[in-house]
Amino acid sequence: MADALLRLDRVTKSFGALRVTDAVSLDIPRGELHALIGPNGAGKTSLIHQLSGSLASDSGRIVFEGEEVTGLPMHARARRGLVRSFQITSILPRFTALENVALAVQSRSGSSFRFLGDAAREARLNEEAMEALALIGLAERASRIAGTLSHGEKRGLELAIALALGPKLLLLDEPMAGAGDGESEALVAILRALKSRVTILLVEHDMQAVFALADRISVLVNGSVIATGQPDAVRADAQVRAAYLGEA
Amino acid sequence: MQDLAATMPATHVASPPDRMRLIVPAFLFAALALAPLLGLVGAERYVLALFTRCVIFAIAALGLDLALGCGGLVSFGHAAFIGIGGYAAGILTASGIDDAFVLLIVALAASGVFALATGAISLKTRGVHFIMITLAFGQMAYFVANSLKAYGGDDGLTLANRATVFGRDLLADNRSFYYLSLALLLGVYVFARAVVRSRFGRVLRGAKENETRMQAIGFNPYPFRLITYAISGMTAGLAGFLLAEQSEFVSPAFMTWQRSGDLIIMVMLGGVASLDGAIIGAVFVVLTEELLSGFTEHWRVIFGPFLILVVLFARGGLLGLLTGRRHG
Amino acid sequence: MSTALLAVQTLNGLQLGVLLFLIAAGLTLVFGVMDFINLAHGVQYMLGAYFAVTAYNLTENFLLAVIVALAGAMLVGLLLEAVIFRHLYGRDHLDQVLATFGIILFLNEAVRMIYGSGSLALPMPEALSGTIRLMPGLLYPVYRLVIIGAGIGVAVLLYVLVTHTRIGMLVRAGASNAPMVSALGVDIGRLFTIIFAIGAMLAGFAGAMVAPIFAVEPNMGDNLLILAFVVIVIGGIGSVRGAFVAALLVGLVDTLGRSSASDILRSVLSSSAANQAGPALASTLIYVLMAAVLFFKPAGLFPARG
Numbered sequence: 001m002a003d004a005l006l007r008l009d010r011v012t013k014s015f016g017a018l019r020v021t022d023a024v025s026l027d028i029p030r031g032e033l034h035a036l037i038g039p040n041g042a043g044k045t046s047l048i049h050q051l052s053g054s055l056a057s058d059s060g061r062i063v064f065e066g067e068e069v070t071g072l073p074m075h076a077r078a079r080r081g082l083v084r085s086f087q088i089t090s091i092l093p094r095f096t097a098l099e100n101v102a103l104a105v106q107s108r109s110g111s112s113f114r115f116l117g118d119a120a121r122e123a124r125l126n127e128e129a130m131e132a133l134a135l136i137g138l139a140e141r142a143s144r145i146a147g148t149l150s151h152g153e154k155r156g157l158e159l160a161i162a163l164a165l166g167p168k169l170l171l172l173d174e175p176m177a178g179a180g181d182g183e184s185e186a187l188v189a190i191l192r193a194l195k196s197r198v199t200i201l202l203v204e205h206d207m208q209a210v211f212a213l214a215d216r217i218s219v220l221v222n223g224s225v226i227a228t229g230q231p232d233a234v235r236a237d238a239q240v241r242a243a244y245l246g247e248a
Numbered sequence: 249m250q251d252l253a254a255t256m257p258a259t260h261v262a263s264p265p266d267r268m269r270l271i272v273p274a275f276l277f278a279a280l281a282l283a284p285l286l287g288l289v290g291a292e293r294y295v296l297a298l299f300t301r302c303v304i305f306a307i308a309a310l311g312l313d314l315a316l317g318c319g320g321l322v323s324f325g326h327a328a329f330i331g332i333g334g335y336a337a338g339i340l341t342a343s344g345i346d347d348a349f350v351l352l353i354v355a356l357a358a359s360g361v362f363a364l365a366t367g368a369i370s371l372k373t374r375g376v377h378f379i380m381i382t383l384a385f386g387q388m389a390y391f392v393a394n395s396l397k398a399y400g401g402d403d404g405l406t407l408a409n410r411a412t413v414f415g416r417d418l419l420a421d422n423r424s425f426y427y428l429s430l431a432l433l434l435g436v437y438v439f440a441r442a443v444v445r446s447r448f449g450r451v452l453r454g455a456k457e458n459e460t461r462m463q464a465i466g467f468n469p470y471p472f473r474l475i476t477y478a479i480s481g482m483t484a485g486l487a488g489f490l491l492a493e494q495s496e497f498v499s500p501a502f503m504t505w506q507r508s509g510d511l512i513i514m515v516m517l518g519g520v521a522s523l524d525g526a527i528i529g530a531v532f533v534v535l536t537e538e539l540l541s542g543f544t545e546h547w548r549v550i551f552g553p554f555l556i557l558v559v560l561f562a563r564g565g566l567l568g569l570l571t572g573r574r575h576g
Numbered sequence: 577m578s579t580a581l582l583a584v585q586t587l588n589g590l591q592l593g594v595l596l597f598l599i600a601a602g603l604t605l606v607f608g609v610m611d612f613i614n615l616a617h618g619v620q621y622m623l624g625a626y627f628a629v630t631a632y633n634l635t636e637n638f639l640l641a642v643i644v645a646l647a648g649a650m651l652v653g654l655l656l657e658a659v660i661f662r663h664l665y666g667r668d669h670l671d672q673v674l675a676t677f678g679i680i681l682f683l684n685e686a687v688r689m690i691y692g693s694g695s696l697a698l699p700m701p702e703a704l705s706g707t708i709r710l711m712p713g714l715l716y717p718v719y720r721l722v723i724i725g726a727g728i729g730v731a732v733l734l735y736v737l738v739t740h741t742r743i744g745m746l747v748r749a750g751a752s753n754a755p756m757v758s759a760l761g762v763d764i765g766r767l768f769t770i771i772f773a774i775g776a777m778l779a780g781f782a783g784a785m786v787a788p789i790f791a792v793e794p795n796m797g798d799n800l801l802i803l804a805f806v807v808i809v810i811g812g813i814g815s816v817r818g819a820f821v822a823a824l825l826v827g828l829v830d831t832l833g834r835s836s837a838s839d840i841l842r843s844v845l846s847s848s849a850a851n852q853a854g855p856a857l858a859s860t861l862i863y864v865l866m867a868a869v870l871f872f873k874p875a876g877l878f879p880a881r882g
Contacts, residue, residue: 052464078466086464092457103454106447107466113475114447122447165465322670369867373874376613376669380809381870384863387802391863395856505802509615509677516674546689552682559675560663 004063005030005199006051006082006169011060013043013050020046022223023060028169033191033200035210038220044203045087047220048173051201052084053077065168079108081168085161087177087203089154093147097138097157100146101129104164132164133157136190152183159190169199176206188212211235219243272524273437280430280531284423296422297494298538303429304490306530309514310436310523311483316512317521318444319476320456321371324379325386326511329359329481331393331503333488338405338498348411348419352489359485360478362389367477371470386508393500404499411493419493429490433527436483440523443479452476484511517558517566528566580714585835586828591720593827594727598782599800600807600819601734602775608751608814608880610665610768613672616656616679618801620776624649624783625792626687629698638701642784649780650773657772665768680798688794695791698784723785730778731820738816743770751814751880803830806866812876822877826862833861 004027011024020043028034036044049055051062053074062070064082078084092100102125106112109124119125133139136156141149146157155175162170175191176184188209194200195213204210210217211231218228219240227237234240280303287295308330315321336355345351366385373381399405410419419425443449455462455469462469492498501507510533518529540547603617624645631644656679664672704722707715738744746767750757758764783797790796807826811818838854845853869877 054460054463073468074460074463075466075468078464084464086461090458090461090464092454092461094457095454099450103450103462104465106450110447112447112451112467112472115443115449116446117442118445119447119450120445161465316670322673324673369871373870376607376813377809377870377874379613379669379673380805381867383802384806384809384866388860388863391859392856395852395859397852506798509673512670513674513677516670520670546685548681548685549689552678552680552685555678555681556660556675559667559671559678560660563671 003030004028005065006201007061007063008051009061009063011047011050011062012058013046013055014058019223021050021057021220024220024223024225026218026225026228028199028201030199032215033195033202033213035202035204035214035217036220037204037207037210037217042220043223044220045173048084048087048171048201048203051171052082078165081166082171083162083165083167083169084171085158085173085175087173089151089158091146091154091157091161093145095146096142097133097144097146097149097153097160098126098129098142100157101132101160101164102126104132104161105129108166129160129164132160135163135193136160137186152179152186155179155183155187156190159187163194163198167198169201170194172200172202172204174203174205176204176209184209273527276524276527277430277434277437280433281427284426293422296426298534300422300426300429300494301491302531302534303426303433304487304494305511305514305534306527307429307433307436307490308484308487308511309518309526309530310433310440311480311487312511313515313518313521313523313526314440314443314483315477315480316515317523317526318449318456319452319473319480321473321477321480322379322512323382323477323480324505324508324512325366325382325384325389326481326484327503327505327507328386328389329363329484330488330491330507331389331498331500332359332362333485333490334492334498334502335393335396335399335405335488336485337411337489337492338407339399341407341409341411342399342405346409346411347415348413351411351493352486355485355489356482359488360482363478363481364474367474367481371473371477383505383508386503386505390500390503390505393503400499402500404497404501407492407496407498410496425494429494432486432490436486437523437527440483444523448472448475513555517555519566525566532566580711581835583710583714584716585832587716587720587724589828589831590724590824591727591827592831593824594724594731595782595786596800596803596807596827597727597731597820597823598778598785600804600811600823601730601816602771602778603804604808604811604814604816604819605747605751605771606775607808609747609771610750612661612665613669613676614661615673615676615801616683617775617779617804618797619680619683620649620653620779620797621783621800622687622792622794622797623652623683624780625698625787625790625796626691626696626783627780628784628787629696629792632698638698641698642781645780645784646777649783650777653772653776653780654769656776657769661772662765662768684794684798691794693794695793697792698787700788719788723789726781726785730781734816743767747771748880803862806862808876810866810869810876812878812880814880815876815878818876818878818880826865829865830858830862834858837861 006028008024008026011021012019013021024047038044046055050057053072057070061068064080069077069080069082099120105125105128106119130139130142133142136159138153138156138160141153149157159175176187179187184206191213202213214231216229217231217234218225219234221243226243227234227240283299284296308326312323312326315323333355336358337351340351340354370378370381370385394402410417413419419428451462451467452472455467455472459469488502491502514529514533515526517532518525518527536551537547540550599617599621603614606612606614627648628641628645632638632641635641660675664675700719704719706718708718708721710716738747746757746762750767803826807822808819810826811822837858838850841850841854841857
């Protein structure tokens, strides 16, 4: 696939003797929702960290839009449109929900080295932020202090922040983690709506959600990709069933 | 507590209306503007000198609060900037240059350059290490000042006269000097408030709360912090310039680490990151020292335990006690 | 500089080094295990000196004076821990700085009230007051050698304590991961108290030992405190070994720097410029050292954590 939006080429990372990702190669074309599954400790989150730039790889290349980003810091990758969400909710708890999102808008629109003018009253920032919140269904929560939102709302806010960055590729690290049944369903609906707008790499334990959403699925076991393909093919893959689903 | 907050109308939690936010500073500046009236009863010179010190330290504390409160940069070396501003004024005056604008610009430039150079290194570290490395740079500045034999060494340097404005000695009058200092405090306060609310300030506050989150949305906190540190240092440098001009004297004692500690006390006592609190804290500390030392030369025996009690029982500082807000 | 002079300065540097170690050892453990910034640690050193002087004036016995200093400093440390510090664990570093700064103000001033601002002296024990000939042309005071010996002795003792006892094991574990130690069911509160007591005692010991050669005055702990902080930051917070190495390093760099900075500068600068810049360079040398170490190794030379 020549026009892959994100290309991983033998990405490797070890902690001491433990290889958390072992020569992972993967192509994600534009427009795809690619799910990454695997048992706990398979290296999924480590891989997300390496893609977003919070963890340096030992070897291998990460190419985004044809440009190598392997050595770039997290903020530089975010600016290029490689945007992540966090597994453990990571928001600014004392800012309002709107401000959390408006900061993301601010990050990509104009200089932030402006010392005058009330940022909280910049209509352009607030309008775009409201749009992102509305997309997630959080519009009426905009003026709440983020720390006081419910768990599910915080997960949604996390998504809204990522969306407001105008990402080309979203790395979603277990967006459903800790969400109740109703909240999960709402999030699946939101992600389904997002699919048409942005390429997504989804790490998720909720298999119902994964098989409902993914165009393709990769299975990571002990740091290596053991299978990549359409959901049905992966579901039927004997190696996957043996290693991951625990079947003989 | 969280549930309670969640049921309250959000606007009250988020940002009190602007009118509310202006009450405290309006009261503060009115009180400071009227303070010289106390001098009409007598001892005007003393009253003016005392309140000028309040205002000058309020400027320095505001500068520190910008870095410490809003940026989360706990500098334990801010006295160095006061000294640098003071020595800029002292050394130039000793060389026969006493134009206020020249002195001011040199004082700001010198403290700004020192802040950029030391900040560039210090900001590579975090937490306790940042506290300690700023302390180290402060000590370096202190010892360098001590070794300036040509400018009095550890005895310090007496200024022949206050700075002149277009060749006229407008600042020689203590009342004019007081109101000039107060006007500068107002200017710094308005500027600091604007910075905190600006795009720049929003990134700075965000990075204090959650650095990783800020990086994930594309911000590199480092340049924001460095610029903040420079602004903060220059503000303290301005205070040092005024302090040297007021007392017509500058010495290494301006830059001891205890003085840096005093500045932290002012910011903490007033209430971190509230700007108003920095002014309240500075005025409170200067006046309390003066008042207590009037009772006994051993006033620290009272002031020390007072600090401990504030830490143990009044976590939001004085402003927090007044308004019921707490930091934590 | 002649060999003899260099030898003398090296010994002086070692003496400052072991002194710094005695103070830094407690500081680094309190810092590393409890994540607690104790600015009041330098006050323990001052109190040690004053306890020693007071006890000597009553008993005229040097050994007794040192023992009283140890016990007194330890008791004050325990008292401070029980009344104040205990409430500040886990709080913001800023709160700890402010509260312990308050303790410095109070204790320095209290001592000034009781003893006055003037400096006191502790007479040197007769048996240790002579000099000893280390090499031809080099006489060195016996007492200063005793200080060096005592400091190294304490360092060895601490090393054995930290590496070979249960408490030492807990201290090491605590410095690298306090929550884990707590999770193992250890009474972390008691461990903290013990560490505090030992740290205070060591600082008090340092104060008592230097009382015969330094001026005993109210603010004597302040500048040493800052030096001790430099030491633990260079050595790596929480590491006793790091504190030892860094203390000797700081002691030597500072002492040798002061005695030779002007000489060295004279080789590149004019004589008068060197005389001007020498003292400035000498007194800032250790801070330059610290900034450089932090720049290249942000966690210090021997980081205790991960």
